[in-house]
Amino acid sequence: MTTNGTAGALVSEDWGFVTGMCPAMQTLESVVAEIAPTNIPVLFLGESGTGKAMFAQRLHRLSARSEEPLVTISCAAMDPTQLSAELRMGADGTKNSSLGTAGSVIFDEISELDSACQRNLLYALPDGNADSQRGVLDARVISTTRHNLDDEMRAGRFRTELYYRINGVCLRLPALRDRRDDIPILVESFLSKHAAQFGRPRPSLSPRTLRVLLDHAWPGNIRELENVVKKIVALGDEQLAIAELTAAPEPVTLEVTEHRGYSLKAAARAASREAERELILKALGHTRWNRKRAAQELQISYKSLLYKLKQIGVQDSEAD
Secondary structure: OEEEOHHHOOOHHHHHHHOOOOHHHHHHHHHHHHHOOOOOOEEEEOOOOOOHHHHHHHHHHHOOOOOOOEEEEEHHHOOHHHHHHHHOOOOOOOOOOHHHHOOEEEEEOHHHOOHHHHHHHHHHOOOOOHHHOOOOOOOEEEEEEOOOHHHHHHOOOOOHHHHHHHOOEEEEOOOHHHOHHHHHHHHHHHHHHHHHHHOOOOOOOOHHHHHHHHHOOOOOHHHHHHHHHHHHHHHOOHHHHOHHHHOOOOOOOOOEEOOOEEOHHHHHHHHHHHHHHHHHHHHHHHOOOOHHHHHHHHOOOHHHHHHHHHHOOOOHHHHO
């Protein structure tokens, strides 16, 4: 569990790392600002790395309870005994934990709670008749999840009663692949942030690198993008930093004929070429694109490496 008061609030430049110009993000920011002064429970839904925790912190900072502590509970790490201790729901129903003075509490990845923890939490949340309920949690309840809770309820993994207690307003965060126009804005922010953090000159990215960043699928969303930009600043080498992105395996195509169907030999050759390509690019990345050292690491001659680089479509200018 992480507890913080004003430290839990986002400073303005950090908030800019999550927002962007796409309509979905502009609408989301507007809704957060609108509901922040209320006490309604909020559920943030989105893939891992989309910024759910930062939006939850933003909600607290804009609320009337911003001067009170913000408490974050990692639901994936909770068992019933730990959660009861955090909620301080003893046999007498007393509330004497830090949550008793919290202004807001974030239940991070709430779908990770097991059934016993869900029952304990349900007991602690207001049901509209708080005066008659022992162990009521007085803090503003903010929850995050990467799972669709409708599906979780249908599968019997999440309690329906708990869902309706935490879902006063549900806000969905778009994946980064659905807001690609925001990538240049986010990249510029991360470059400035980490250049200042590392005490390095702020780099300017080449058009090729920016194109790679725009074209990548970003399964890890904003968190993955920030890690790549951080690596660019730390290494001072764009090509090395984005090597893993450019070395993604291409789909294996099978040779098909009308009478013979799929060619097993062709599939084997294609798979072998792709594995060879991946090993070569990894060796180049390890050696900072030093071809002679990469050839030694791969245990092949320098001439053989040059030939294979041409086979896999890596130009000399890229390898230098």
